[in-house]
Amino acid sequence: MKDKLHIEIQKADGMQGFAAYQVSPAKNKKKVVLLNVYSTFLSALEEGIDPKELILESLMHEFGHVMQEFLDLEFNEVQVEEIVMSYSKKYSVKGYDEVHGDQNI
Numbered sequence: 001m002k003d004k005l006h007i008e009i010q011k012a013d014g015m016q017g018f019a020a021y022q023v024s025p026a027k028n029k030k031k032v033v034l035l036n037v038y039s040t041f042l043s044a045l046e047e048g049i050d051p052k053e054l055i056l057e058s059l060m061h062e063f064g065h066v067m068q069e070f071l072d073l074e075f076n077e078v079q080v081e082e083i084v085m086s087y088s089k090k091y092s093v094k095g096y097d098e099v100h101g102d103q104n105i
Helices: 039-048 052-071 077-091 097-098
Strands: 007-012 019-022 030-035
Touching: 019 052, 030 052, 030 077, 039 052, 052 077
Parallel strands: 007 030
Antiparallel strands: 019 030
């Protein structure tokens, strides 16, 4: 049986930054990602950025850290950021379906 991974997103207004992965010292299958909704929307408004894009980018970054831990890889900010930027660059002009075609799973 495959290991299951549960990722929970919790609102965490007041923390520094847009999002954070709440690292647990235990090998727990429930992972928590914190999202500062207030800061994200305020920054998006101030910078003229679509808040959905900023939320997606922040969550993808933290999900990258979750996967690094889940796969027993070292935490690597540069690697995660490169993956997020690569995805953003690839799919910002064309959507996933347009790039890969209809994916019936």
